[in-house]
Amino acid sequence: MGTRIRRYKLSAITLLALTMLWLAPPAWARTITDAAGRTVEIPDLIARVLPAGPPAALLLFTLAPRKMLGWAHKPHDDALALLDPAAAQLPELGALTHGDEIDSGLIRSQKPDLILDIGTVSPRYRDLADRVQKETGVPYLLLDGSLARTPGLYRQLGEILDETATADRLAAEADRILAQTRQAVAASSVPRPSAYYGRNENGLAAVGPASISAEPLALLGLANVVPADQPRGDIEASTLLAWNPALVLTMSESFALRLRTDAAFASLAAVEDQRVLLLPKLPFGWIDEPPSVNRLLGLLWLGHKLHPAGFTDDLRTSVRSFFHDFYRRDLSEAELDRILQP
Numbered sequence: 001m002g003t004r005i006r007r008y009k010l011s012a013i014t015l016l017a018l019t020m021l022w023l024a025p026p027a028w029a030r031t032i033t034d035a036a037g038r039t040v041e042i043p044d045l046i047a048r049v050l051p052a053g054p055p056a057a058l059l060l061f062t063l064a065p066r067k068m069l070g071w072a073h074k075p076h077d078d079a080l081a082l083l084d085p086a087a088a089q090l091p092e093l094g095a096l097t098h099g100d101e102i103d104s105g106l107i108r109s110q111k112p113d114l115i116l117d118i119g120t121v122s123p124r125y126r127d128l129a130d131r132v133q134k135e136t137g138v139p140y141l142l143l144d145g146s147l148a149r150t151p152g153l154y155r156q157l158g159e160i161l162d163e164t165a166t167a168d169r170l171a172a173e174a175d176r177i178l179a180q181t182r183q184a185v186a187a188s189s190v191p192r193p194s195a196y197y198g199r200n201e202n203g204l205a206a207v208g209p210a211s212i213s214a215e216p217l218a219l220l221g222l223a224n225v226v227p228a229d230q231p232r233g234d235i236e237a238s239t240l241l242a243w244n245p246a247l248v249l250t251m252s253e254s255f256a257l258r259l260r261t262d263a264a265f266a267s268l269a270a271v272e273d274q275r276v277l278l279l280p281k282l283p284f285g286w287i288d289e290p291p292s293v294n295r296l297l298g299l300l301w302l303g304h305k306l307h308p309a310g311f312t313d314d315l316r317t318s319v320r321s322f323f324h325d326f327y328r329r330d331l332s333e334a335e336l337d338r339i340l341q342p
Contacts, residue, residue, distance in 0.1 A: 003083075008148050012247050029042070029043065034141045034143060035338075036143065037126075038129060042113075042114055046160065049064070049069060049117075050107065050114070050116070050117050051068065051069075052074055052140075053072050054290035055290045058080070059118055059145075059153070059157070060152075061090075062327065063154065064166070065086045065090070068090060070090045070092060070110075072294060073094075074091070075087065075284070078283070082327065082339070084328035084329055091108065102136075107132070107136045113139075113140070114140075114141065115132060115138050115141070116141055116143070116157075117141065117142045117156065126142060128140045145212065147291075150171075150293055151171040166319075170326060173321075177296045177306045180301045180303065185219070185310070187307075188309070188316055192221055193246040194222075194225045195246070195247040196247070197213070197214060197248075197287065199251075200317075202234065204232055204237070206239075207226060210228060211239045213287075216302065220302050220306055240265075246269045248270040251279050251280075251281040251288070251289065251342075253278060277305060280340060281302060296322065296326075302317075314339070316336055320341070
């Protein structure tokens with residue numbers, strides 16, 4: 001009798017435990033609301049992350065390179081030489097999409113726990129996230145890649161990937177650079193200069209104020225001469241002359257040289273005042289290309305150029321510290337010279 005009672009109690013406990021397990025949410029899943037308002041269930045432990053594009057790849061590399069499956073577009077050799085050697089070991093995976101067609105085979109072959117997209121939050125990218133997740137069954141997070149929100153982005157992703165210590169450290173440094181920039185602009189007595197940032201090798205791909213690529217200009221207190229309704233695509237040289245910016249920013253050596261030597265641009269205010277600034281672009285562009293955490297370096301470099309009273313620290317020391325913290329690379333003096341003197 002006693003034995004049967006003990007067996008009955010054990011069976012009841014087992015039944016209760018099984019019932020609780022059936023009713024409880026799975027311990028291996030979490031629910032995250034991304035920047036597009038999408039509710040996404042993700043694994044509790046994430047070891048394999050597939051970046052959807054270059055901005056996500058770069059931020060992921062700075063935070064959790066061991067969990068990154070590869071580059072959307074692998075950096076060229078000159079760039080890889082200035083990064084943690086782990087960068088060269090990661091393969092180039094290519095884009096997740098080809099036009100409107102999703103490369104489901106590529107995605108499944110990588111067996112990711114999570115797909116991560118960072119950048120502009122718009123209906124276009126929300127729809128892409130929904131489509132990729134539906135077709136592959138892999139959870140897909142779209143997070144806001146705004147430059148001003150970089151510290152919060154690090155902290156959020158650090159929680160998701162269980163990399164909080166590194167995330168907090170990088171977020172604090174991003175906070176410091178952004179705060180220094182804002183304080184320097186607020187304290188400046190110089191009138192807000194008009195500015196033009198030209199992308200592409202010809203420098204004539206105008207970047208409007210609503211573009212994620214134009215965020216550094218606004219943070220630095222510059223007035224973007226490109227109208228908000230300017231169509232995408234290259235402008236004519238005559239259009240740039242009509243806008244007549246007091247400052248031109250570019251990462252194209254050929255465009256900077258053309259502005260300084262072509263008589264057609266001699267009357268441009270930025271040319272007359274020798275205010276054509278050729279930005280560094282190693283290992284990634286310092287103002288764009290991609291629009292990711294690399295832009296923090298652009299704030300430092302342009303801050304020293306435009307607001308020296310607010311950026312009294314040594315630029316070389318600041319750049320060296322950034323490379324150490326974000327790219328896990330200690331630069332030599334010769335490498336620093338090469339980077340800072342494009």
